[in-house]
Amino acid sequence: MSAADTTTPAKVPPPRPAPPPPGVAAARPRRGRAPGGAAVPWALLAPCLLVLALVMGYPLVRLVTLSFQKFGQSQLWGFQPAQSAGFANFTNVLEDGEFWAVVVRTIVFAAGSVIFTMVLGMLIALLLQRVSGWMKTLINVVLVASWGMPVIVATTVFKWLFDSDYGILNALLSKLPGVHLIGHNWFASGPQGLAVIMLLVVWGAVPFVVITLGAGLTQVPKELEEAARLDGAGSWGVFRHVTLPILKPIIVMLTTLSVIWDMGVFPQVFVMRGGHPEAEFQLLTTYSYDRAFVVNDYGQGSAIALITVLLLLGVVALYMRQMLKIGEVE
Known part of the structure; x- marks a missing residue:
């Protein structure tokens, strides 16, 4: 046997698959999307959202309602019906120098x-x-x-x-x-x-x-x-x-x-x-309490509390703006 006969034959690479014809997209495997995937996060958040709606929803709605009403001891005990005051409670509060102090x-x-x-x-x-x-x-x-x-x-x-x-x-x-x-x-x-x-x-x-x-x-x-x-x-x-x-x-x-x-x-x-x-x-918190439960003007106390909530919402808005800026930088 000659030396040429003992040489290892070269391996031939397998043929490559032909490219798809023009205009036809190659078939790619797609991951299956779980059924109801978009609803799963909402389903998990539903108990928390329900508790928040029950615990905070009614008091907040009641607070807004009282802030636009004339509501005192007579209305609290049911001797007189609550009367609509419009923006009178907010006007009286904002025109009071003690409030701004x-x-x-x-x-x-x-x-x-x-x-x-x-x-x-x-x-x-x-x-x-x-x-x-x-x-x-x-x-x-x-x-x-x-x-x-x-x-x-x-x-x-x-x-x-x-x-x-x-x-x-x-x-x-x-x-x-x-x-x-x-x-x-x-x-x-x-x-x-x-x-x-x-x-x-x-x-x-x-x-x-x-x-x-x-x-x-x-x-x-x-x-x-x-x-x-x-x-x-x-x-x-x-x-x-x-x-x-x-x-x-x-x-x-x-x-x-x-x-x-x-x-x-x-x-x-x-x-x-x-x-x-x-x-x-x-x-602001004690001032609102005094107006509502010491002076017995629940409408004005609610107006002060609602103004406080709006001020805090402004702080939350600034927080969200800063977090969005940080996210854009990153």
Whole structure:
């Protein structure tokens, strides 16, 4: 046998299929669409939507109806039928100087609460990234415990802490050189009293912000931070150009929720002032309550509450706009 006979024969590739004729699309396998696929999400959301409609639908409709009616004690007890007032309730509210003072006070209170909450929450969340594992766990447990404390209990505790006669805060501060706060009444003026209530609101809101931002910080790529440091960026530069842009969606969401919650503060003011907030302590929620259940003008109280809802809807609209901008950039 010669060497030529032992050579392995070359493999011939199989023939390629002929291309489809012009104008005829090639047949492609298509994935079968599950029957009723478009209806499945709505079916899953139906129980939640039904609960929301039952819990929030009727009160909201009733609120809108009352805001356009003259409704007082006589109408409440059925002695007289409810009378249509048109836009009179809104006109009386918007022409009242006290109402606009309450609006400004509410905006300042909410803005201060949100700013302090977000700044303090961000600082604590950043610090938690630099402590050991057991310390982080301990701090998270403390945060969850404080966050889970009922609002009435927390308000009562703060009321005792700032009590003019038996409050421990006055006693501790009076030990500082040149400070004499024994018997000092923190609620003698509106700004001081609202500052105490703001501290209470921030104390209750910080745990949620810290836990949420802490979870977001775990998603920041370490490679980007190391690259920024190699380029000469300091700690502030890394936070500004790397961490902050990645956390922007979470920060926008937390800020919006904080504005909504802080503009709707009610039990903290109501309990702290013994159920009768003075004029200097009135926010939109307590002002609406007083008009409805103290003055017994339920129509005007409903009008104030509806205006508050419209203001909050404006905040939600700004939130949706920011989220859409973030989505377009990404």
